[in-house]
Amino acid sequence: MKLSTQIKPISYLKSHTAQIVKELAESRQPMVITQNGEATLVVIDVKSYEERENTLALLKLLALGNAEIEQGRVRDAEDVFADLDQAALP
Structure with a gap:
């Protein structure tokens, strides 16, 4: 551009x-x-604006995720899925 x-x-x-x-x-x-x-x-134009806003939102989510990883706030995927399975049981 x-x-x-x-x-x-x-x-x-x-x-x-x-x-x-x-x-x-x-x-x-x-x-x-x-x-x-x-x-x-x-x-x-509006379409370009919306695309940029969506891109910025995704970048913010990635930055938040990276910050949590750096702080050690992570869990194994297996543990997360096990918790989800438990929560879904009646």
Whole structure:
């Protein structure tokens, strides 16, 4: 992904909103909006946003799992499944 081709001033966003929405939905590439010559925001389509949020959630779960492993908070899978089997019995 090359952001340098997707940099537009805020005035372009104001005057071409419908076109930008269509382009982002089709290309799924983010667009950087500048104000006074500085990057101020990134605009992305909803599908890309949802994918990024899901990816971040998974990465957080992995980080939590790694932290628990480092703290020694682990159990053998056999023990876990045995406990689950016991809990399922009437």
